[in-house]
Amino acid sequence: MSELKTEQLSINMGPQHPSTHGVLRLVLTLDGEIVTEVKPVLGYLHRCFEKHCESMTYPQVIPYTDRMDYLNSMNNELAYVLAAEKLLGIQVPERVEYIRVIMSELQRIASHLVAIGTYGNDAGAFTPFLYCFMDREKILELFDIVCGARLLYNYIWVGGLSHDITPEFVTKTKEFMKYFRPRIKQLNNLLSYNKIFIERTAGIGILPQDVAINAGVSGPTLRGSGVKYDLRKDDKYSIYDRFDFDVCVGTGERGVVGDSWNRYIVRAYEMEQSLRIIEQAIDNIPEGDVQSAVPKRVKPVVGESYVRTESPKGELAYYIISDGSLNPYRIKARSPSFCNLSVINQISRGHMIADVVMILGSFDIVLGCIDR
Amino acid sequence: MEINEIYNKLKSVFGDGIGELKTDLPVRPFFFADASKIDAVALFLRDEVSLQFDNLSCLSGVDYNKDNLAVVYHLCSYALGHQLVVKCLVPKSDPKIKSVSDVWAAAEWHEREAFDLVGMIFEGHPDLRRILLPDDWEGHPLRKDYKVPEFYNGMKVPY
Amino acid sequence: MGILNKLDNSVEQFESGNIIITSMDKLLNWSRLSSMWQMFFGLACCAIEMMATSASHYDLDRFGIIPRPSPRHVDIILISGTVTLKMATRIKRLYDEMPAPKYILSMGSCANCGGPYWEHGYHVLKGIDRVIPVDVYVPGCPPRPEALLEGLIKLQEKIRNQSLAKHTA
Numbered sequence: 001m002s003e004l005k006t007e008q009l010s011i012n013m014g015p016q017h018p019s020t021h022g023v024l025r026l027v028l029t030l031d032g033e034i035v036t037e038v039k040p041v042l043g044y045l046h047r048c049f050e051k052h053c054e055s056m057t058y059p060q061v062i063p064y065t066d067r068m069d070y071l072n073s074m075n076n077e078l079a080y081v082l083a084a085e086k087l088l089g090i091q092v093p094e095r096v097e098y099i100r101v102i103m104s105e106l107q108r109i110a111s112h113l114v115a116i117g118t119y120g121n122d123a124g125a126f127t128p129f130l131y132c133f134m135d136r137e138k139i140l141e142l143f144d145i146v147c148g149a150r151l152l153y154n155y156i157w158v159g160g161l162s163h164d165i166t167p168e169f170v171t172k173t174k175e176f177m178k179y180f181r182p183r184i185k186q187l188n189n190l191l192s193y194n195k196i197f198i199e200r201t202a203g204i205g206i207l208p209q210d211v212a213i214n215a216g217v218s219g220p221t222l223r224g225s226g227v228k229y230d231l232r233k234d235d236k237y238s239i240y241d242r243f244d245f246d247v248c249v250g251t252g253e254r255g256v257v258g259d260s261w262n263r264y265i266v267r268a269y270e271m272e273q274s275l276r277i278i279e280q281a282i283d284n285i286p287e288g289d290v291q292s293a294v295p296k297r298v299k300p301v302v303g304e305s306y307v308r309t310e311s312p313k314g315e316l317a318y319y320i321i322s323d324g325s326l327n328p329y330r331i332k333a334r335s336p337s338f339c340n341l342s343v344i345n346q347i348s349r350g351h352m353i354a355d356v357v358m359i360l361g362s363f364d365i366v367l368g369c370i371d372r
Numbered sequence: 373m374e375i376n377e378i379y380n381k382l383k384s385v386f387g388d389g390i391g392e393l394k395t396d397l398p399v400r401p402f403f404f405a406d407a408s409k410i411d412a413v414a415l416f417l418r419d420e421v422s423l424q425f426d427n428l429s430c431l432s433g434v435d436y437n438k439d440n441l442a443v444v445y446h447l448c449s450y451a452l453g454h455q456l457v458v459k460c461l462v463p464k465s466d467p468k469i470k471s472v473s474d475v476w477a478a479a480e481w482h483e484r485e486a487f488d489l490v491g492m493i494f495e496g497h498p499d500l501r502r503i504l505l506p507d508d509w510e511g512h513p514l515r516k517d518y519k520v521p522e523f524y525n526g527m528k529v530p531y
Numbered sequence: 532m533g534i535l536n537k538l539d540n541s542v543e544q545f546e547s548g549n550i551i552i553t554s555m556d557k558l559l560n561w562s563r564l565s566s567m568w569q570m571f572f573g574l575a576c577c578a579i580e581m582m583a584t585s586a587s588h589y590d591l592d593r594f595g596i597i598p599r600p601s602p603r604h605v606d607i608i609l610i611s612g613t614v615t616l617k618m619a620t621r622i623k624r625l626y627d628e629m630p631a632p633k634y635i636l637s638m639g640s641c642a643n644c645g646g647p648y649w650e651h652g653y654h655v656l657k658g659i660d661r662v663i664p665v666d667v668y669v670p671g672c673p674p675r676p677e678a679l680l681e682g683l684i685k686l687q688e689k690i691r692n693q694s695l696a697k698h699t700a
Contacts, residue, residue, distance in 0.1 A: 015621050018571045018600045023618055043504035044618045045575055048652045051513055055651050063647065070576035133586030151580060151673050213426050213450055216478025229450055306400065306446055308429065319432050332432035342481045368575055371504055505654060506617045513653050520653045524616050531649045531657045
């Protein structure tokens with residue numbers, strides 16, 4: 001049998017494939033069923049965000065940031081607005097800061113729910129997907145109450161917010177928190193500690209710490225490798241230093257530290273922590289006007305700013321260069337998914353095709369964010 | 373470490389390869405480094421024990437002014453917690469700069485993006501192809517003088 | 532019987548109960564519109580709303596709309612999001628791979644006309660109808676799930692009025 005000739009096979013996964021989470025294309029080189037190389041091909045959703053910014057005024061850019069990482073609009077807005085405010089030197093009212101934190105933590109839960117639901121779906125478990133979307137729908141309802149939009153909000157403005165929150169929002173949020181806590185436990189029983197799911201994910205795609213840091217991997221993907229690094233704690237943007245919460249890392253409770261299961265479970269833990277932050281914030285919102293600091297004309301001085309924030313996907317940063325006019329000279333978005341995806345070749349070599357699906361899902365990529 | 377200490381340390385090693393420290397602009401001080409020496413500067417920044425910039429947070433290509441493009445490196449250190457901004461000027465007539473992708477793996481895709489959208493050539497990059505736009509695309513869209521093509525592959529581009 | 536209720540005024544039923552008579556058009560249209568299998572295919576932001584619509588809260592299943600991963604299995608394709616120039620040729624190919632009769636629903640402003648990217652989007656196709664024919668346009672950025680459902684019901688109406696004798700595009 002030794003004279004049998006074998007050839008490497010090259011196959012396309014995507015751009016239309018149910019488990020690439022959008023329009024990503026992976027070119028897999030296979031030796032039988034074993035993957036020897038993964039080449040991601042990006043750009044199928046390149047919507048020219050950075051070119052648009054150069055022709056828009058500063059407030060007009062906010063809706064475009066929404067559409068970048070569309071599962072996570074609030075955090076995108078927050079990151080951009082923080083960078084613009086730093087450039088302008090605006091101090092926003094306390095009330096605004098609190099509401100922003102509540103919104104971005106709610107958004108973090110919603111984003112993680114999609115990540116977990118679709119990840120279960122990738123593994124062949126359809127039920128968790130339905131459960132997650134049911135709970136996510138409740139968060140979208142909360143956003144709907146406060147700004148009328150379900151997905152893309154344009155809610156966080158430079159210097160303030162588009163709408164103030166209502167008492168209805170506060171009571172509904174409290175109701176949601178009461179409802180959601182047991183649901184996390186249920187979800188863990190249903191999916192996280194499910195034997196089949198663990199078999200599919202534990203030990204798959206192990207990402208070592210040093211590789212992760214060197215490749216710019218961030219967020220739950222980095223924390224799954226056991227690096228305790230969270231920009232909410234380490235960079236202390238907005239008012240996150242006032243809240244008490246834990247940074248969750250993968251501990252190798254199942255599988256090995258840095259594998260797909262550990263990356264996944266960080267998200268499940270983080271939802272709990274987000275609830276803790278909202279709980280601390282929701283009762284302490286000070287009175288005030290949310291639009292008192294909104295400038296009539298946003299015209300920063302010549303300069304540049306770079307603000308890093310912790311989005312549900314990882315380190316989301318905006319680099320704004322201003323030439324002193326009404327339009328930004330250049331905006332670069334440092335998207336977390338872009339850097340996270342770049343290690344896929346390194347960690348999926350030697351695995352099966354089906355494992356590549358699990359590795360890709362554990363990064364929780366959003367193509368709008370990668371391609372911009 | 374404070375920015376001044378980092379700067380002085382670099383200046384003492386690389387001399388003229390490092391430009392003066394600019395602190396007059398708002399937000400964060402930065403300095404220019406020589407585009408032909410940036411790979412050595414990067415390696416020093418990563419491996420020097422007192423600096424340990426183990427993470428390249430962001431690499432941006434910028435159409436800087438009439439004659440120059442720029443590459444901006446945002447570095448941070450997970451180990452020591454400090455941050456740094458380094459810029460490199462690249463003339464538009466000959467946009468060549470040394471790649472730092474073997475120092476930080478994160479740079480590989482960022483450099484491809486900068487090549488794709490702004491159009492500087494990273495020497496020593498393992499795989500310098502377009503990353504976002506199709507391979508047969510012409511021009512670099514984030515240049516200020518970029519003109520949108522009328523047609524691409526038979527499809528009308530403007531509205 | 533559910534089928535008879537749906538077909539009511541166009542069905543004639545014999546007294547013995549086992550045989551019904553209807554026109555070929557009515558039967559084909561009825562079966563087509565009540566099992567519009569959809570391509571498992573999302574492009575951008577609208578895809579998330581499409582997923583939300585097919586999840587438990589809005590439940591697309593009750594219209595007989597089931598996502599299928601292969602273009603060879605599907606009847607309708609929802610263009611859910613921004614179509615870029617790089618993607619447009621692929622969508623054209625997916626469309627060509629679908630068996631007829633095939634229907635296209637363009638979801639959201641981007642697929643309709645370029646949406647917010649109409650002016651400076653050098654890499655955005657300004658409307659999917661420049662590449663493939665569209666049956667129903669659903670406006671919105673992104674359309675709410677209710678709007679998507681309305682669009683699908685409109686598509687059902689369109690299918691209901693088709694005829695084998697008449698040629699439709």
